[in-house]
Amino acid sequence: MSSTAIWSIAGIIATVVIGWLFYRLQKTKKYPGQLSYTILNKSKVIQRVPGSFNKSLLKYNDYSVSQELHYIEVMVFNPRTFDVGNPEVKSKISVSLPSSAKWVDVRIKEESPEVDGAIEISPDSTAKAELSFKMLKENDYIIIEGLVESISIFIAAEKCLLSFFHRIPNVDVLKFVPRVSLTRYKSIKQFYKMTAAILLVALTFFGIAIAVPKNTPLYYCRSSTEDIDGIYRVSVNPKDMVEVRQPGDFLYTLKETITYDEFESRYVPFPYHVVEPVSSFVVSFAAIIAIFIVIVGIISFENIKDIRHYNQLKKYGIE
DSSP states (O other): OOHHHHHHHHHHHHHHHHHHHHHHHHHHHHOOBOOEEEEEEEEEEEOOOOTTOOGGGSEETTEEOSSOEEEEEEEEEOOSSSOEEOSSSOEEEEEEOOTTOEEEEEEEEEEOTTOOOEEEEOSSOTTEEEEEESEEOTTOEEEEEEEEEOSSTTTSOGGGTOEEEEOOTTBOOOEEOOOOOHHHHHHHHHHHHHHHHHHHHHHHHHHHHHHSOOSSOOEEEEESSSSOOOOEEEEEOTTSOEEEEEEOSSSEEEEEEEOHHHHHHHEEEOOSOOOOOOOHHHHHHHHHHHHHHHHHHHHHHHHHHHHHHHHHHHTTTOO
């Protein structure tokens, strides 16, 4: 691979990274506020009765349950320093279920001080509940619990169970934060400890490979027979043959192997100092380290998100 190609690839990667950082910066500038939510609990309360039995036997507070009844517990919280809401006027967020489900009952289970949260089923649709609160400061939270009538709601992924809508100024859409187990968190930390150890050992050998002088002395020469103003590197191999190497993009490549007499008749010494290109071993070793770092970087996309989610929820005692 030529140096031009490598610089082109590096330029593309740098452009993508800078573009992504600029996008994140602009989005944060546009929406300095952020609310997140996580599913704390979900469980089936009443199983659907098969056959032709009277469905009115399944009741909750005189409400006849014709499908299955589920319990769901959700926490909405503010992970940023930007205060969400207005202490003078309550802000509202719609909490909607899939169209096939409906809220049977919903209430506030727990909340931070002075949040003054309230929630009720919307009169327009039983699939929607209206959450209201005064202000959510940094790390403030509201825990909602509700009973949901549905057949298929708990088959879907947690991220798809609920949808949120609001018109609160300067606040982005609610972001789902999945729960990350302590075992998963510890395994990620162990992975990075092993990765750091491997990189440390690899970089140590890499430094030794560069620092230790080669056993075979290197000489440089010009051709006395070819009409080319090139500088060649010369070394003697174990068979006492002279290896003449020509410069490439990153290392010298073998041009020819000749006897000492042939070398004397066709080449003349070059007495000036020449910058020695990186050896093929060093280039290969550096390429392996670079590939390893890229692979770790790709894996880290999910790992870093899981670590961030774990630390966010740990503040609330959720592990």
